[in-house]
Amino acid sequence: MDELILQDKYLMNFFTNRADGLQYKEVKANTVSNNHFVVEDLKYFISETTLNKTAYRKLLKKFGNNEKQLLQEFQEFLNKRIGESMNMALFINNNKSVTFKGIKINLFYPSGSITHGDKLFNENQFSVVQELPYIYKHQGKTQFSFRPDITFFLNGIFLGYSELKSNYNNQSAHKDGKIKIANDYQKAVTNYLDIADGNDVDKSIRKDFLKIFEKAIHITTTDVQDTFIIRNIANHFDAIKTKVEDKSYDFSAYKTKVAFDLKPYPVLDKEATKQQRFEEVFKALYGKKMIEREILYYNFIERELVKSEKGRQKEYKHNDGRLIAPRPKQKFGADKIINKIDEFLEHEDEPDYFINKLREQLTKKGLGASQIEDLINKRQKYQNNKNVYSLLLQYAAGFGKSNIIGWSSLMLKDLRKNDAFVYDKIMLVVDRVQLRDQLDSKMYNMNIANSMFIEANSKTSFLESLHTDKRIVVVNLQKFNSIREFLDDEVVQKLASMRIAFLIDEIHRSNSGQQHEEMVSLFDELQNSFDSNATYKKTHNKKNLIIGFTATPSDVTLARFGEYNKYAEAEKIWVPFDSYTMKEAIEDGYILNPIKGVVPVSAKMYFEKPDDAIEGFEDDTGYYQEMPNNPDAGIDANGKKYRISKKNIYENEERIEAISKFVAKRLVSAVYHNIRGTAKAMFAASSIKAAIKYRKYIQQYYNELVSEKKHERFKDAPIYIVYSSDGQKYESATTLNGGLSEAKYYKILLSKRMV
Incomplete structure (x- = not known):
């Protein structure tokens, strides 16, 4: 079964025909305009749906009943706004309704309206197009073209696309699908750079040329068995540009990074068949209510905020911001919470529902009756x-x-x-x-x-x-x-x-x-x-x-x-x-491995030498044995209780002073040279008492070091201490920080620069 047969016979049936499918409608590629709108869908939604009918008739009169001209100008109007948006989810969310020629036109109806319920939402037009040619022309000449396997639209407005790979052709989404997405974007960017070359200061060409990639809510590739997703592919633009400008045209590192950023989408049932996995994932990504979540919730612009000078109200420090959209596991987790609510509500008046469900699960697992009852009894004590x-x-x-x-x-x-x-x-x-x-x-x-x-x-x-x-x-x-x-x-x-x-x-x-x-x-x-x-x-x-x-x-x-x-x-x-x-x-590359950054420090350790030189090793076999659950306390072979005093180690003054001296020296000799004033570091101590000591010694040795000419440029770098205290046992952190409150400290910490 090749890609086209798989696409036409199974996927399109799931997308359009099956009652348990996505319930989209299929439209033909030739109904999509050069501006990438499904014109008939757009026309239907703005002219025939409940809240648009009357407004459309008024709008049409403004164009002398020339509907073709109206639709052309309306597409150009929307296309400009799309170019100003970071992606299509933000565009639709910020333009659920627009004012065009002085008349309000709705572009999307959210669900759950207090007045209409889901009635209006059901009037939205969700469409899918197979093998849609995307062609970009500049000055009458075709600069780039490609043909995504499946393209998705809402009310005639582009949402994103998916590339299909068939295992029957010995192809996979993991390899071939990722390569296809990376290659298509790289070729598009390379061609864009050829024609832009200093002539696209306002990025208007880029916004139009690359919109199918850079404005997509997400781009996916699937072979039915596995599905991979990428958002913000525009983050890779500079990597391509660098290789074009240095004329090396070596895009191998870029392609590796794109392949890495195309993350697998999680599934609920690890034992599901490949068709079940595919359908679960595509319902999560392209289901109608899931597209609505993308529009209303999952995409936003994160900007730096500051308190206004006049009051406590926050305001944006500047208009620059970055697009925040969910990683696969973030969306999976948030969706999982919301989807669980249905089960909660359905059985709200059944206090023993989940205990009975657990009993069924344990029985199905094959556990014995006594073991089942033991687990049930323990669970019931919690009344969970x-x-x-x-x-x-x-x-x-x-x-x-x-x-x-x-x-x-x-x-x-x-x-x-x-x-x-x-x-x-x-x-x-x-x-x-x-x-x-x-x-x-x-x-x-x-x-x-x-x-x-x-x-x-x-x-x-x-x-x-x-x-x-x-x-x-x-x-x-x-x-x-x-x-x-x-x-x-x-x-x-x-x-x-x-x-x-x-x-x-x-x-x-x-x-x-x-x-x-x-x-x-x-x-x-x-x-x-x-x-x-x-x-x-x-x-x-x-x-x-x-x-x-x-x-x-x-x-x-x-x-x-x-x-x-x-x-x-x-x-x-x-x-x-x-x-x-x-x-x-x-x-997955979302956080760094802290173990790789561990720096060994030689310092004195507090311990008492036992009377017996082999005490504690009596049963040692010379090979690995499992550690006890609590290695800090216990009873020795002679029945004598013991406890390891961590406080004697972690609060030892000599040890703290030695480590502090090392830390201060490392800051001025290596760390500050690398971070160039824009990063922060956290030193975690075992207790408030230890933290206060560390702060004193680090500050002491740091002051000595920055008094030397070779380190004096770092003298203004602050060293803060943070902990919660009622001020009775320990003096407050605010006092140690020279009157700087905890709230002000975190404001400094979250700013781009520390010094």
């Missing part, structure tokens, strides 16, 4: 999903968890069923100043103005937030002495008549102090607040949802809030609802 639903998600630090929280909270806020919002409130729980500020900036960039959310920093303001029409509530945990301070019996009983989604930014914290203890147990505290309230258990008719994020879930947390691992053999039986580990993030 009985009175309140919970989801645990594990994402590597630095992967972009804040984006996932932002996207998820927005979609949960707008989620509607049976003509009503599913959740009365979305509560974002944060416990640190920088997280609160980071979340605030993220929401601003996602077009969530301050007027759309409220901050709860006391029990009074928390109660007020339950009655306001603002549906996003930021719960600043740092303002509360404990979780129970705002989730007492009075509040919990008020929540019995509401359905609220709590999103916990981080269920574990590594800082010490009272807040650390609260955040470690926050997931438990939130659930226990509902499980332990007799009145709530009797009167609630809706179930709240707790979504907790962490990079390092403990076994206890997994046992309580995790999901049954149907793939488990000798592995853990409980796993997060969704996960993306540090190992996966490093392999």
